Amino acid sequence: MGQTAKDHGGRLKVEGNLISAHIVRGLWEKYFAEKSMPKVEARNLTPKQFFRFIRDAESSKHIAPNSRESMLKEHGHIIPMEKRGGFVFYVKSEDKWIIIRRSNCTVSVTDVLSHEMRHIFESIDAQGRNIRRQ
Numbered sequence: 525m526g527q528t529a530k531d532h533g534g535r536l537k538v539e540g541n542l543i544s545a546h547i548v549r550g551l552w553e554k555y556f557a558e559k560s561m562p563k564v565e566a567r568n569l570t571p572k573q574f575f576r577f578i579r580d581a582e583s584s585k586h587i588a589p590n591s592r593e594s595m596l597k598e599h600g601h602i603i604p605m606e607k608r609g610g611f612v613f614y615v616k617s618e619d620k621w622i623i624i625r626r627s628n629c630t631v632s633v634t635d636v637l638s639h640e641m642r643h644i645f646e647s648i649d650a651q652g653r654n655i656r657r658q
């Protein structure tokens with residue numbers, strides 16, 4: 525098990541290259557402006573970091589990953605981990621969303637971000653609060 529998403533005194537440590545907050549905010553304002561933007565952090569991870577993060581995150585009590593249920597609803601089946609290019613997590617302890625993108629993914633940064641942001645958008649109220657999970 526890697527240490528990517530392990531808890532460090534209640535805080536989450538995520539590896540990878542931060543995607544500019546400017547890009548993230550720009551996309552939110554372009555597509556999702558009807559709701560206040562919550563705290564969102566986006567990162568490009570190497571495939572190794574990406575899969576390790578997902579594995580760790582799914583076992584961390586501080587994180588609520590996309591449930592299998594919502595994945596089934598969206599895609600009709602469970603997407604194998606190696607086929608996933610992006611993922612979004614809600615970090616309860618920090619009231620923050622983290623979007624990760626696999627750096628060798630063929631889908632562009634903006635397309636992955638907008639896709640994952642749609643999931644955030646559908647999970648929050650007009651004030652940007654998560655209404656799906658506490």
Ligand SMILES: [Zn+2]
Nearest residue numbers: 598639640643
């Ligand atoms: Zn999705």
